[in-house]
Amino acid sequence: PKAGYPVMEGKCLLFKYLGGVDAVPICLDTKDPDEIIQAVKWLQPSFAGINLEDISYPKCFGILERCRKEVGIPVWHDDVQGTATIMLAGLINALKIVGKKIQNCKIVFNGTGAANTGCSKLLWAYGGKPGNSIMVDSKGILHKGRKDLEEVKDKYVDKWRFCQSTNSEGKTGSLTEALKGADILISYSHSGPGIINPEQIKGMTKNAICFVCANPIPEIWPWEAKEAGARIVATGRSDFPNQVNNSIGFPAIFRGVLDVEAKTITDKMCIVAAESLAKYAEERGISEEYIAPTMGETEAFVREAVDVGMEAQKEGIARVKISRDELRKKSETMILSAKEQADVLVKAGCIAPAVT
Template sequence: MAEMVRTPQVVIDDEEIFAAHEGGKLSVELKAPLDTQRALSIAYTPGVAQVSRAIANDPALAAKYTWANRLVAVVSDGSAVLGLGDIGAAASLPVMEGKSALFKTFGGLDSIPIVLDTKDPDEIVETLVRLRPTFGAVNLEDISAPRCFEIERRVIEALDCPVMHDDQHGTAIVVLAALMGATKVLDRDMAALRVVISGAGAAGVACANILLAAGIPDVTVLDSKGIVHSGREDLNSFKAELAERTNPAGRTGGVAEALDGADMFLGLSAGVVPEEAVATMAPGGIVFALSNPDPEIHPDAARKYAAVVATGRSDFPNQINNVLAFPGVFRGALDAGARRITERMKVAAAEAIFSVVGDDLAVDHIVPSALDPRVAPAVAAAVAAASES
């Protein structure tokens, strides 16, 4: 029997899914037809030689006369793909093609998926440095932690164009936007929240950073072995540094100890959170259970104890989806000619996402729909403005 995939409106069998992916999801289209000898002579030889000579004499002209300045490279090594884990470069390509389709649909940006058959940070950085004339921005995707932190840092340092690891910062931007919505609808002070984050990987670290930067002082992070605290001797350098900036009360133990009395739970792991642990949270709490396809706690169970519940799935209210962020972030950065995607730009993106909700704000509508056509233009304008301030 064919496997079924459920969405809010329809049930899709695997035959339809595979048919839609056959031959890939992308193609290259021309901006003007090559249907005459004159058109061919302009687009290719001999006309193209004049453009190439001009760029050779003035490399800055490449921004005007090629697509590179508006082209996003979607780059992965296939080491941390969705909920599938380390599936390798070839198996990750359908996901990167999908990412490119989202860039075009929501941000109006051309992009090209590049999957690298290496997990060596040196080789990944060197490859992107050598490919730099081909693209205008880099979206790093599905690269496992802690390597992703080093790779992103080094690529940002090496290239003179916008670079962002979406698993980190796209997630963090939309989480912050959703939290703005949740605290607004509940009339809560964000800075007074005690937040627990389950997951100390790429998304968990980035979310901890953006929430701390947003003024939330009490953030506790959990990994697979429990609360990340400075007394643990099994922490890598990234977690050890995180331990110095989080868990101000010095809590130890696991999820039960962390959630007792907490105001917010943010799930960014493949783990399961017992319902009885969520029941110990403070009244009127917030639960963002974002693991896909199976949330850390089922939304129906979470709603027994929390006032606002969100997931990463499209078949429940309050979907926290990175597509709300990354198309507009890159569009805004490229529109502004920015060389970096800064923290100010990320916060501006979150504020823009939240602003789109407007008067429709409700406990089951704290962020816009992933299909809302207003989001990407709002985010792009906010990011571009933030880059210039």
Template sequence: MGFMDKFKKKEAGESAGSEQPKKPRYEDLTPEQRLELAAKPGKDAMIMHKYYGGKIETVPKACIRNFDDFSIWYSPGVAEPCKDIEKNPDMVYEHTCKWNTVAVVSDGTRVLGLGDIGPEAAMPVMEGKAMLFKYLGGVDCVPICLDTKDPDKIIETVRLIAPSFGGINLEDISNPKCFDILDELRADCKIPVWHDDQQGTATIEVAGAINALKLVGKKFEDANIAIVGAGAASIATARLLLGTGFRADHLCMCDSKGILNMDRDDIDDAHRLKKMIAEKTNGAGKKGGIKEAMEGADIVIAASKPGPGTIPAEYIDGMADDPIVFATANPVPEMWPWEAKEHGCKVFATGRADFPNQVNNSMGFPAIFRGVLDVRAKSISDEMCIAAATELAKCAEEKGLTPEYIVPNMSEEDVFAREAAAVAVKACEQGLARKKTTYQEEYERAAAIIGRSRKLTRAMMDQGFIKKYVEPAQ
């Protein structure tokens, strides 16, 4: 039995064979033990991905009472729904899985913090995304990794496959082409298209920021915010923060070359979004790099280069009282949580599920698409994302905020139905929904669909259709 097994057994007060022991507290571990624990998910992933041979599969959801049923599901009976859809194309939502199916599309050019690793290497991430869509949101998802980096080819491919799907989730496409791809597809496609690294990440960052500031007793409209990184996630986060009520002159963004300001000669029309940020923000006129951007900040939101060490923990010393740090680079945050706490950080969040305060888009995209699909929304607006962020923040606040709990986590099933309902209602208010609903109607619908998905997975595990993985004896 290794040191972590012994620690878990002692901490949980249960047998070492318990499947869900209480997580160890990093404060109680040595630096070496902390690093070993942080590396464990990656080591386990290398074993378990091979063991299962992928994470998703396709199974029938309609009854097959006997082989005669194939005359209904396929020829000749299937011709009747085909003809019905030909007369009225919207009937495709009634007769097929389109109403609940999303494609997650990537070219593999910006995967996690790994960069341009190619479409094949991106597949484990896209499969994982599909798994989260189904388990957390009850949404069927197909991973599609494209063997091209050409924006025009990506746009054309998505246009061509769009009739098969109720929505498109763009994923891990490099900046700046991801912005143009999204803009063109949103203008052309008849289904909602979004880039999760933009709106999805921004949604949960905003939810976390709202509650973290509440926890330390600061008003978000008065807060000074430093954003480290100027990629898709950071720019969308800035946009949503401003839409929620944060002041533009209190926001400062820093890219790899320093703080965005209009004195820089490398920010021109070719970098239109960076230029827009530089024009609207940085009321204090800051110049320099990450350290200068963080000086006097109440909250730092980083979505930049994986660490540790991307942001030296001592930079926290120059922040305002009760500093808040979101270090969300994956797979390793810009600094470790224990380093941040040693320098007085009051609330620390990462994008990882194995640390407290996972500020990660997994709490956003499954529920947002649940609400979007259920009302057949035409697009996903920033206002819909802000509605999702506000509902997430509210859910956590009702449960009770602590320095290690500022946003809900994936185990809180009810949160996803509430978030879906908030999104669906906002879509109706904005005239973006093809089907009308109320908050209560969508909450009940979403809860039933999500509940079925989780129960189905558990039942398949209990009955052995999903093999149980047993760690080899040490």
């Protein structure tokens, strides 16, 4: 918990600066799911929402689902929902550039932890087909014959479910076999480089899309993936084109949720947030090196917050009814005010200026 506190503080800063959301870092000295859920219940009278952070896989999914059902305020797991939302935002525009439809694409998910489990579920909810998808863990492709996973299916429920529902061709083997003929690679695995090699990328189809998002170093360098035939490459880093970072998601999503006092955050709201971000980038002019907004594009956050708030009202989970114009005014005021406050503190010497 002590080592995690600076991470929580940084997250709170992003909540405030990018979304105008006041956040408080709270670290829990427990790994027990029941205790974590109980802590959330105890805290809910004092807070309007909870962001879960850095809870290990697979327990994070059970905690999130129980909180969604048992807690009366929005509970969000950024490693799962935030990652998936921003991945989808970038992928929507990447598909437009290469002229492919998600329902026709063969997708490979490299890594089966919290991030890619969340990404796969949201991508399928958006229109991707599980049968056209292949999941790859450290031991290879997930398929119905994975006895090692069958033995632990009660613990790794999602992984065993993926063995049954994905990979309709019944492929076996390593990532190399999985990528042969694939249109899309979504990789959230181990920090590279060298986790994925150029020869594996060469096995993908023409106009391949590669999201290699391990931090601090992607599984393969973007230029290596491009040289191997990938048309669009995205990473989690700001010093490369096409950064897909959760920070363009959670601050605005919570802004919209709080402005309408939503009871929860649904998967459909995540999809709407992704579509909002994709639309903003498209209006700005998408290219092979610009598929999603950056953290510096404030208007993208305002629109995202408004779209999420409107979707919450549409789904009947908002406690406050408000028009789109009123919601925009409210969200924009909160977001711009937070930035103005930060600028004043920097000029006054209370906050050190950003290092560029």
